[in-house]
Amino acid sequence: MSGFSSKPQDFGWAGKAFPSSQESSSRKSTLYPDPADYLSELPPTVETFKITEMVVPPSIVVKNLGRAILMDSEMKSIVMVHSPAHRGKGDRYPLWLATIWSILERVREAKALWRAAVDPLHERLEKSTTSEAAVENIKASLAALKMLPWDGEVKGFRAGGSVESLTHWFTKDWLNTDHEDHLLELLAAELGISDSSTSCIQTTYFVLALAQAYEKPDRVSKLSAIPMASPSRDGICDKGSRNGFLTKAPASLRKSLNWWLFEHLGVKFKWVDLPVVKQNDPHSCGILAYFALAHWFDAERFQLPKCTAASMAERHERKIGSFLSDARDYEFTFTHLFGLETKAENLDQYEEDSDFEGDYSPPDDEGGMTSTDESSSSRPPSPPSPYPMQEFPPSLIPAIADGGRPTTPPPSKRTHSERATDTPHASPVKKRLKEKVKSATSSAMEMLKNGSPSKISALFRTAGWSKPRVLTEAEKQDVFAVEADERRDKFEDRAKRERREKAAKDKKRKADQNERQRRSRAKKRKAEEALNPGGKKKKKQKMMNLEYRETTSQSEVAEASRPAREVAGKIKEKTRKPAGRKKKHGDRRATYVNWMSPFSWSAIMAAQRKVGSGYTDIVRELQKSNYDFFQYLTPQTVSGWVEKVGGFSRWKPSVLERANHGNTPGHNKGGHEVFW
Numbered sequence: 001m002s003g004f005s006s007k008p009q010d011f012g013w014a015g016k017a018f019p020s021s022q023e024s025s026s027r028k029s030t031l032y033p034d035p036a037d038y039l040s041e042l043p044p045t046v047e048t049f050k051i052t053e054m055v056v057p058p059s060i061v062v063k064n065l066g067r068a069i070l071m072d073s074e075m076k077s078i079v080m081v082h083s084p085a086h087r088g089k090g091d092r093y094p095l096w097l098a099t100i101w102s103i104l105e106r107v108r109e110a111k112a113l114w115r116a117a118v119d120p121l122h123e124r125l126e127k128s129t130t131s132e133a134a135v136e137n138i139k140a141s142l143a144a145l146k147m148l149p150w151d152g153e154v155k156g157f158r159a160g161g162s163v164e165s166l167t168h169w170f171t172k173d174w175l176n177t178d179h180e181d182h183l184l185e186l187l188a189a190e191l192g193i194s195d196s197s198t199s200c201i202q203t204t205y206f207v208l209a210l211a212q213a214y215e216k217p218d219r220v221s222k223l224s225a226i227p228m229a230s231p232s233r234d235g236i237c238d239k240g241s242r243n244g245f246l247t248k249a250p251a252s253l254r255k256s257l258n259w260w261l262f263e264h265l266g267v268k269f270k271w272v273d274l275p276v277v278k279q280n281d282p283h284s285c286g287i288l289a290y291f292a293l294a295h296w297f298d299a300e301r302f303q304l305p306k307c308t309a310a311s312m313a314e315r316h317e318r319k320i321g322s323f324l325s326d327a328r329d330y331e332f333t334f335t336h337l338f339g340l341e342t343k344a345e346n347l348d349q350y351e352e353d354s355d356f357e358g359d360y361s362p363p364d365d366e367g368g369m370t371s372t373d374e375s376s377s378s379r380p381p382s383p384p385s386p387y388p389m390q391e392f393p394p395s396l397i398p399a400i401a402d403g404g405r406p407t408t409p410p411p412s413k414r415t416h417s418e419r420a421t422d423t424p425h426a427s428p429v430k431k432r433l434k435e436k437v438k439s440a441t442s443s444a445m446e447m448l449k450n451g452s453p454s455k456i457s458a459l460f461r462t463a464g465w466s467k468p469r470v471l472t473e474a475e476k477q478d479v480f481a482v483e484a485d486e487r488r489d490k491f492e493d494r495a496k497r498e499r500r501e502k503a504a505k506d507k508k509r510k511a512d513q514n515e516r517q518r519r520s521r522a523k524k525r526k527a528e529e530a531l532n533p534g535g536k537k538k539k540k541q542k543m544m545n546l547e548y549r550e551t552t553s554q555s556e557v558a559e560a561s562r563p564a565r566e567v568a569g570k571i572k573e574k575t576r577k578p579a580g581r582k583k584k585h586g587d588r589r590a591t592y593v594n595w596m597s598p599f600s601w602s603a604i605m606a607a608q609r610k611v612g613s614g615y616t617d618i619v620r621e622l623q624k625s626n627y628d629f630f631q632y633l634t635p636q637t638v639s640g641w642v643e644k645v646g647g648f649s650r651w652k653p654s655v656l657e658r659a660n661h662g663n664t665p666g667h668n669k670g671g672h673e674v675f676w
Contacts, residue, residue, distance in 0.1 A: 033477065034484060035061055035068040037081050044077040044094045051100060054093075055083040060477040062105045064485070065098045110151045110164040117170035118145065141170070157182050175286035183290045191297055207253070214256035277304050544574065593632060596658040600629070604638075613649045615639050 038057065056062065061082070069075055078093045080086035121138050124130050130138075154161045159181030168175055254271065261269055276292040279285055287305075294302035471479065569587070595601065603622060611617040615635035622630040641655045 033058065033060060033480060035065045036488070038065060038078055039068060039072070039075040040077045040079050040092055041074050042077060042092060044092045046091045046093050049093070051097075054097070055080070055085070056101055056104060057082045058477070059105060059474065060481050062098075062101045064481055066102055069095055069098060107150045113164045113167040114145075114150075117167035118142070121170065154178075154182075157185055159185065172281075172283040174283060180286055180289070183286070184293075187290065187294055187297070190294075190301075210256045210260050211252070214259055275304060277306075542575070544571070591632075595633065595637070596655070596661070598662055601659045603630075613642070615642070 038061065057065070065078075076095065078095060078097050080091065080093065121142060125135060125138055148163055148166070150163070152163045154163055154166070159178045161178035161182070165176070165178065167173075168179060249271065258268070261267065274292055275295055277288050279288055291302060291304055295304050593600075595604065603625065604618065607618045607621040607625075611621050615638045618638055619630070619633055619635050622633060641652055642649050643652050644650075
């Protein structure tokens with residue numbers, strides 16, 4: 001994107017140039033929000049131009065312009081109606097300019113993300129309170145960011161993702177699934193774990209796959225043995241689960257994982273607490289989860305980060321709400337299945353396996369996980385597997401645990417009943433009891449009785465009573481564009497329907513006309529056959545009675561000099577049929593103008609010297625100077641005075657000779673009425 005860059009120092013980040021914003025006023029303009037105003041069916045007139053000098057249309061137009069081009073294949077060029085400098089010129093540009101604009105729009109959107117990530121780093125560099133270690137880390141981060149493109153796909157990871165999404169690592173935005181998968185792949189590379197190793201680190205989608213397999217086990221064709229071991233421990237490890245809020249693992253997650261492990265290994269594992277730092281801010285959950293997993297694999301290399309009081313003060317200062325309210329409308333892999341459960345029965349069920357006190361449970365001397373609960377610590381350990389981890393057979397290992405088999409997944413739903421009667425089977429799933437919820441009105445009345453009216457307003461602050469969110473300008477433009485597209489589609493559908501109806505009516509009308517014409521011709525042929533059966537057609541002859549009248553001619557001299565025109569008019573008058581439009585204007589007198597007179601010819605020569613040899617230009621110039629006199633002069637008359645010799649136009653010698661004679665008519669064709 002170097003061709004669209006400006007000075008790097010203007011943005012506070014040397015080495016990474018941001019594209020120019022062109023004209024900010026034009027990008028905020030909404031005078032032409034319809035992309036159809038920018039398209040033309042005529043071919044482009046400009047093929048070579050500087051792209052950096054072109055003014056980019058508003059953002060909403062750029063997003064909808066490509067779709068408008070695909071919808072209408074007859075469009076061939078783009079018109080710059082949004083630019084005052086190009087609007088009146090009528091220039092048309094090729095369609096590939098819309099592709100360049102869309103690329104620039106994506107880069108500008110990425111620019112905002114990059115600036116939000118890089119500007120705080122420069123601010124920390126300028127602060128004198130920044131430690132030397134932090135300064136070195138910031139400089140290393142900036143040096144690494146210089147090597148990244150503006151946008152595109154992340155290379156080198158199976159998870160993929162976009163390059164601009166990497167800015168989340170430098171801000172307080174939440175990490176999504178791709179970020180967590182990147183961390184897991186980096187951790188596997190640090191530990192030397194690959195897909196072919198005895199230990200395997202799965203992606204975040206592995207939990208979602210377990211949940212889907214647990215819900216519909218009949219769709220799982222074969223369960224292959226997958227080893228799960230740690231390089232720092234011997235044998236099969238216990239399952240650990242905790243998050244940054246120090247809450248228990250969801251019951252649905254425990255059921256699916258217990259079922260999956262038992263089906264593969266035939267062993268019932270116990271749940272223990274995983275060492276993890278308590279989360280005191282709303283954005284560090286992904287980083288803390290990475291350190292918890294890395295610390296479990298290698299506690300010496302990966303130390304747990306320290307929890308400082310600054311993050312807690314920041315949390316209270318910002319007044320962050322609960323996790324569920326913050327996580328609304330955010331994209332995670334399995335948020336729809338494994339939520340935070342706070343029911344008493346679920347907590348009691350988990351307490352049977354493990355309990356904890358404090359921030360985390362440290363590992364024991366042998367590297368295994370221990371629980372602080374006395375009952376769980378006194379419980380005998382699970383017997384080791386009869387097979388080494390490196391020699392797992394493909395078949396399932398028989399159950400050797402002292403406990404029973406884990407809860408099996410629910411059976412698939414059947415579309416019909418196999419019983420003789422229609423009585424449904426008893427559901428093995430216990431129905432959730434309905435909870436009684438007090439209405440806001442009843443709670444307010446109780447508060448009034450108790451003497452606490454100040455808390456009544458808080459009861460009505462529900463989602464349904466909240467004020468509607470005010471849309472931004474960009475969102476308003478998006479809504480306007482969607483509504484405009486819908487109205488345009490409806491208008492096009494109605495226009496197409498009307499055109500089809502009109503075409504059908506025209507077709508029917510033409511068919512009726514053809515039928516009437518066919519019947520009329522058939523009737524005429526039948527009448528002719530009756531008058532002259534089997535005979536030849538007679539040649540039509542026109543009959544005209546000529547009468548001799550001695551009358552004095554009232555016509556002018558010019559009319560008398562050409563009797564053919566008068567005779568033709570009389571013949572036409574007598575043979576006129578009662579059809580057609582009536583004549584509105586009478587015949588005008590034929591007037592002869594001597595254009596070679598000194599007055600007119602001098603004006604003609606002056607006009608020719610001024611405008612050149614164009615016939616139309618000469619006549620237009622003469623009529624501009626004296627319209628009353630030159631209104632009857634036509635370009636055809638002027639063309640009769642000019643001849644071409646050697647590729648050049650000149651006045652004919654005969655015309656110049658007549659002009660030299662002045663007012664003399666110069667011919668003996670009869671007594672024309674001459675206009676001097």
